[in-house]
Amino acid sequence: MSHRFDPTILREYDIRGVVGRDLGPADAYALGRCFATVLRRGGGQKVAVGYDGRLSSPMLEAALVEGLTASGADVVRVGLGPTPMLYYAEASADDVDGAIQITGSHNPVDHNGFKLVLGSRPFFGPDIVRLGEMAAAADWDEGAGGVERREVLEAYVARIAEGIAGVEGLSDLRIGWDAGNGAAGQAVERLTARLPGEHHLLFTEIDGTFPHHHPDPTEESNLADLKALIAARKLDLGVAFDGDGDRIGVVDGLGRVIWGDQLLGIFAEDMLARRPGAVVIGDVKASGALFDTIHRHGGRPLMWKSGHSHMKAKMLETGAPLAGETSAHIFFADKFYGFDDGLYAAVRLMAASARLGRSVTQLRSEMPVLVNTRELRFPVSESRKFAAVAEVRGRLEAEGARFVDIDGVRVTTPDGWWLLRASNTQAVLVARAESGSAEGLERLIAEIDRQLAASGLRRGDQAGH
Template identity: 55%
Template sequence: MPKGHPFHASILREYDIRGIVGETLSAADAEAIGKAFATMTARKTNKTAPKIAVGRDGRMSSPELEAALVAGIKSTGASAVRVGTGPTPMLYFAAAELSVDAGIMVTGSHNPPTHNGFKMVIAGKPVYGEMIKEIGKMAAAGDYAGGNGGEEATDIRDAYVKKLAEALDGTGISKLKVGWDAGNGAAGEIMARLVKVLPGTHKTLFEEIDGTFPNHHPDPTEPENLHHLQELVAKEKLDLGIAFDGDGDRIGAIDAKGRIIWGDQLLAILGRDVLAKRPGATIIADVKASQALFDEIAKMGGKPLMWKTGHSLIKVKMAETKSPLAGEMSGHIFFADEYYGFDDALYGAVRLLRAVARSGKSLTELRDQLPTLVNTPEIRIPCPDDKKFAIVSDLAGELRKEGADFNDVDGIRISKDGGWWLLRASNTQAVLVARAEAPDEKVLAGLKSDLKARLQRHGVAFAG
């Protein structure tokens, strides 16, 4: 029996594997993940020697982790097809387009430079939840296939950029002036290649891939990370700006006034374009999205569906409902319309330019047409992992006894006084996540007070 390898308890997450290099994640872990993932792929595809696409982001630790991962894959008899450094969606593209059975990406996503991890797909489907737990069990037991696999390198960058550019579908964007900010993340090189083949005027920032992220942290959902892009748009008098996270699967956008276009607002704008040719289609958004989005989708003739937060969960629901478009407040945008159904911020960016051009309006005008509500940002409340789910469950029980109107698809989203508040347990951190939205500040204050009082009765306090 091969020797088992236990992982640090914190790295096996709901949607991926993620840890701090040198503390909770090591090259030995990467090798064990390669062995377990390749073995799982072989068993799920009924192939003794599957082929697995492997990619990596630009973090300083990624080359070492990728090398160990590939060694682990080869030790099972599987073969690694190395696609090099690039965004996570490029790895998903490789898994879809190359003759491979699975794909695995070495990436720390939008986390700090010292973090890293792995995102996985088998036979076009995301690996998450129980499958990630199973990888941990297989590694702990040393339950691996054996063999002598090979490896090869393939360059898919040109094919990927060509596919992204095809999203314009003949739509003219030659009049648009666009700013782009890769934040020194893994999308940088592809972004630079893409803008060279797109019509219009394009100004880029921080396309050099640098795992130390010297200019700003690559998370476009945090307003402080968009300052450089806002300055560029203002200085060059651009029509809009687009930003990416560390591995290129989440998008951020600003209009000509420098206003942030949040994930649910982007989804409303993109949804209008999709529904024009696919009336009645289901558009999915996570529970953190504004009620205005769900109302807009319905008004445009679509079927709005509120679903659980988490890129893997959204992908599965899209396939189940045949939804052409989905999104999250975090900036994950998923297109199955003319695309593969995975979250690709570069593809989403091109579709945004297409939607703006087709509308005959500017992004600023499209933003101004959306309803204006008041809401909180995402509030993250520290709460021990062993208590967070129980607190949400207990609160749901109390609300049922009160006869309250709430949705429990992912935590609690209670409708009250023309607004709502949300409370859910994070699947990736020791926190409770809260958000509230209302027609005015007075109602918003009342919603926040209601949530605070309920949490205080369970020994949880927050200042939001």
């Protein structure tokens, strides 16, 4: 029988919805049928499958495995763990051709979804659209695949720990770790037991209700417990993870957040000392200070589209050993596999600080003082959001403005820069601005508002700072 996915769950980078409303076991089963068919028609045979700690994940995993095997794929079940552990299972095994993680990432507790990899490459955009078309036509193969269980947690943790191999001066570090009751909890426990220094752990019990705080370290309010731990224990720094462990949050010893683009600047300085001239990719939402840092330390900065799938694809295309997003997905192909892994980023931060000879707090203090908005997100219909950005682009071109349009429009003015882009995953527009002064920032925000008004839109009542 054919299957029709709710069109809202087929996103640009993954498949995601609300369990019981627009996502359920029938969708997982159909996804398995379609993905196995694509895999086998391309010459592959074996799929690794993992899942996060959400209450619905075991149910979806069982239906997914049933669908994969019904279309003839063999399944390697790696069990409960962070998304990067599933990526590792695929990247490190010679006999695995694709991978699917059941995860709701940092979304609310009733959400869930699937992240897909095929042949060590991200599976997104037109690939996901194709799955929907195949399901609607029942265009899938018949078969009877096998299932095996493979324990990879210990090997994964050991591989993460290699990020500090040969690095001296780590024994005095005192670090707080907040797993947020997400899927990385058990891995954090095992990893910190291997690392030098003193480690204080929060909320490592995996619990899909997220009883302490929501697992999204890009929201500063979710870092309150980590900040309190750092202050109470006088720690050097703290790290936190999202629900599936592929993003990192960092707080320095003074309780200041180090955002994703700032972290990428630290990683770039460290890596470029060993790999001068390397390309480092930042997303279109990143601070101008990041691109200046990359250039100053002898690298070749490249601005690219936001989204973890876009980043991975661009790394493969350019051979870049390092990339990152403002949303704190950090991608290391330098001594690693090129996927986003919050735990590996934490270990590499320890190594970078030691090699650079400056504490994380000192590295944060040395960063230029800029004023910027975080992401300003406001609802705009799916049918209107891309058209509105196109209208803004047309006016900017007519006005002779300086801008890049690789992902929305990023406009440079004497005051700094501002960005307007359409989200690929939600019916929203996203704006951001950055300046060297509060007055400059106000002028940039006013320019965003002027452009929106010319298209019959407004930001709403979100704060500008």
